[in-house]
Amino acid sequence: AVHALLVQKSVRSNILYNQKRMDGRGITDLRPLSAEVGLLPVVHGTGLFQRGETQALVVATLGGPKDMQEYDNVCGLNKPKKFYLHYNFPNYSVGEVGKITGPGRREIGHGNLAERSVAQVFPQDFPYTVRCVSEIMSSNGSTSMASVCGATLALMDAGVPITSPVVGISCGLVTDETGKELILTDIIGAEDHFGDMDFKVCGSKKGITGFQLDLKLPGIPIDTLVRAMAQNKEARNKIMDVVTNCIPAPREEVSPNAPQMCVVHINPDKIGALIGTGGKNIKEITESTNSQIDIQDDGSVSILAQNKAVLDEVKRKIDFFTAEAEIGKVYRGLVKTVKDFGAFVEILPGQDGLLHISEMADYRVNCVTDICKEGDYVTVKVVDIDRSGKIRLSRKAALEDMDK
Structure with a gap:
């Protein structure tokens, strides 16, 4: 315990009074950044984002309406989500071994922050359901922010037309009893452990999409947060340049490995004809084409098929069952x-x-x-x-x- 206190005191005093960080960086310096897309050959979209020793591999998968995730909100109501992000933090990412169990507090919390931050730019009219999975390959601080950057890369690689790229970075804080303070950009794990603050902020070029403030202090002045936000924005702009240099915009079309999907509209009075007696017609279509069909009360029919040829065949069968007689035909x-x-x-x-x-x-x-x-x-x-x-x-x- 005494050794730990001495290490903590030494690290904090070096940062606060000598402006010397544990890895030799300046107070506002970022660790080396890299970004890649399209690493895995079969999946719909991939993004690999690395900041120093922190590395996140994010995979985006496109599905249909039936793949939406349902969850209970505070009121106990089911509200399906078209976009969701799952965060995995395996033991090997920090050089340890252990049992692989279900998601814990860390996975749920970090995944929720990353999901909320990226969901702000997800297009609501996009017909696909999208699941992102962030696998932390190596960790030394700010893995949730690396997941945000990796998710942006994976979504654009998959052809999801997000309204703007989103990136994130974490700022730290070291203080003493006299009120002296120093804000750190891009904190590593040890600086998070020995410091007083972990302030995660995500955003696009248009503004902030999500943030989370973890404090070990009883409170923090507003002007300190304002300076931290300004410092964070400067760092985000540098990260944004790395991401957009890797892939400037979403691909024009979804991945050829992704299922083909479209939404057609039929007369609501024809829904019964499409379904058929006991579901005979809809069952025949889905089983013969190995496709998914979702029918809404307003006559919107979502089709998910393996490829364009199958999609066209499903549309032809839907037209057959829902067509209306025309004079002269x-x-x-x-x-x-x-x-x-x-x-x-x-x-x-x-x-x-x-x-x-x-x-x-x-x-x-x-x-x-x-x-x-x-x-x-x-x-x-x-x-x-x-x-x-x-x-x-x-x-x-x-x-x-x-x-x-």
């Missing part, structure tokens, strides 16, 4: 019922029309079954749709169009 329909006066033909899923016996051919037809029977397919043209939605069909008109 020719259809190939299934004869559902035969009557003396004509036949009822299903031209679209759930949409039948009457093919009157007088519209079956350009000559007199004595018996409907001479032209078609139940289960037959016939080519017909929609000639009229009345106000109640009843459809009138003509095989004669369809044949005339085909002869032209």
Whole structure:
């Protein structure tokens, strides 16, 4: 205990009175910075950010609406999140061994700070759900701020159109009993341990997106925080240059490894037709194409498919089940019922029309079954749709169009 107190006193006095930091840097100097993207070949987006011995590898993964994370807020209500960031701090990052367990207080707190800071620039109209995972490869202070920088790199590499890059840095403080104080930029782990403050601030070029103040003092003057914010901003600008030199803006398209997604809009009255009896239609589409479909009450249909070809096939099937009959259009329909006066033909899923016996051919037809029977397919043209939605069909008109 005595040795620890002597070390603490020596470190603090060297910083405060001699302005000598443990790693030899100046008071406002940053550790060496580096940034890389696209390191892993298969994932949707990756970013590796390093500040001195602190290194964070962040992986961004794109998913569909069903991949949103649900959580209970203070009121007990479920509120799904389209963007979330998970932070992992394995033992090897500080040269130790130990059991790999569930997330602890550190993982939850640091991940929450990084997530809130980056979420401010996440586009709400982006159709994908995005999960970022920050793996701390090596640690010597400010791993949460490295996670913010790495998440920015990974999101831009994945093609997520964030409104602005976000970076973060931590400032420290050393004081004595006389009121003398010194603000440190980019503190290492030992300076965090022996110092009086850990002030993490994240932001873009437009402003601050998140911050957290950890104090060992009973209080701190406002003007000290103001000076710390100014010092922090200067450091963030330098980090921003490193990040934007690595990747200036989000990629124009999402990663080719990412699933393809789009949102189509259908008539809300057609939702039942798309789902089908007992979910028959929607199940057929998802199972045959190995895709995900999410339907909202307003008629918005989100599609998540493996590639563009599958996406186009899903859209074609949705159009088929939700299409509405158009006057003048020719259809190939299934004869559902035969009557003396004509036949009822299903031209679209759930949409039948009457093919009157007088519209079956350009000559007199004595018996409907001479032209078609139940289960037959016939080519017909929609000639009229009345106000109640009843459809009138003509095989004669369809044949005339085909002869032209």
